Amino acid sequence: xxxxxxxxxxxxxxxxxxxxxxxxxxxxxxxxxxxxxxxxxxxxxxxxxxxxxxxxxxxxxxxxxxxxxxxxxxxxxxxxxxxxxxxxxxxxxxxxxxxxxxxxxxxxxxxxxxxxxxxxxxxxxxxxxxxxxxxxxxxxxxxxxxxxxxxxxxxxxxxxxxxxxxxxxxxxxxxxxxxxxxxxxxxxxxxxxxxxxxxxxxxxxxxxxxxxxxxxx
Numbered sequence: 570x571x572x573x574x575x576x577x578x579x580x581x582x583x584x585x586x587x588x589x590x591x592x593x594x595x596x597x598x599x600x601x602x603x604x605x606x607x608x609x610x611x612x613x614x615x616x617x618x619x620x621x622x623x624x625x626x627x628x629x630x631x632x633x634x635x636x637x638x639x640x641x642x643x644x645x646x647x648x649x650x651x652x653x654x655x656x657x658x659x660x661x662x663x664x665x666x667x668x669x670x671x672x673x674x675x676x677x678x679x680x681x682x683x684x685x686x687x688x689x690x691x692x693x694x695x696x697x698x699x700x701x702x703x704x705x706x707x708x709x710x711x712x713x714x715x716x717x718x719x720x721x722x723x724x725x726x727x728x729x730x731x732x733x734x735x736x737x738x739x740x741x742x743x744x745x746x747x748x749x750x751x752x753x754x755x756x757x758x759x760x761x762x763x764x765x766x767x768x769x770x771x772x773x774x775x776x777x778x779x780x781x782x783x784x785x786x
Contacts, residue, residue: 573606573607602684605680650676651716654675655675655711655720655723656724657705657708657724659781694741698726717758720759724764727764
């Protein structure tokens with residue numbers, strides 16, 4: 570496996586780490602953590618806004634496993650800046666009534682991880698589904714803010730797509746707000762929904778789940 574550099578912009582200990590385990594210690598339990606993995610240290614430094622002693626940063630190539638498994642939908646390739654793929658999942662802590670989301674985003678050949686926790690009492694009644702809804706919305710927001718016009722969202726709870734398409738009725742305030750947000754973006758972005766089976770060994774679905782858990786446990 571090719572070596573990666575993990576740059577943590579927002580976390581317990583911002584900086585660059587050379588292993589996922591080290592990076593995980595910095596972001597686990599940190600709400601709003603922002604971090605990315607890179608193939609070169611110069612790219613990681615640039616992400617943190619630190620000038621490298623070397624100006625020979627090399628553009629990131631897309632791992633073949635990413636390109637073939639998740640980042641190529643309807644002819645949209647991972648290196649296309651207008652295209653992105655996101656894996657989203659949610660988690661719920663029954664003891665604290667908190668829920669959170671985890672997002673693994675692929676854009677421009679880079680892998681971005683996002684996670685955040687919430688304590689909204691009404692949304693918490695939906696448990697982990699609330700987190701997955703917020704994760705899907707976070708992926709959409711990221712896409713719009715970064716000029717992405719073609720987004721594929723991989724999810725494991727059926728409502729993530731069916732509330733947006735109108736196949737399921739939106740009976741709760743949370744699902745109504747989710748559908749309204751999706752509708753507000755229709756003229757800005759094309760969103761493809763892709764169902765994956767939860768806890769089935771899918772690498773990035775499992776990682777999204779782990780990120781969601783990390784901010785509430």
